Amino acid sequence: MAYVVFIAGLVVVLAGLAWFASWAKRRGHGSGVAGALAAYDEAYRTTAHQSHHELRQQADRKSESGSPDDL
Template sequence: MAYVLFLGGLVVVLAGLTWFASWAKGRGHGSALAGAIAAHDEAYRTTAHQSHHELRIAADRKSETGSPDDLQR
């Protein structure tokens, strides 16, 4: 019986955390957490911090060329 209660509590906690993560991401609060992790990485793991900045720059970069599908029209 104790195992059932433990697993039930674990399921409730994980479901709550999953709901909170989707709620925070939907409202745009996830960027604050990403910034906090980036600050931690800058202090303790410099290679991870550099990778974070490279990924942010790559995500913001716009492609200057069209896709191959645009050429067929």
């Protein structure tokens, strides 16, 4: 019986976390978590932090599209 209660509690907690994640994503509150993880990476894992900034710069760059006259 104790196992059933434990599993039911675990399911409730995981469902609550999934609901909270979807709610935060809809409201746009996910950027705070990303900022906190970036701060953690900066403090403890510097190579991951540098990679994070490189990926952000790549995402922000616009790809140059050539004109039809270049052919």
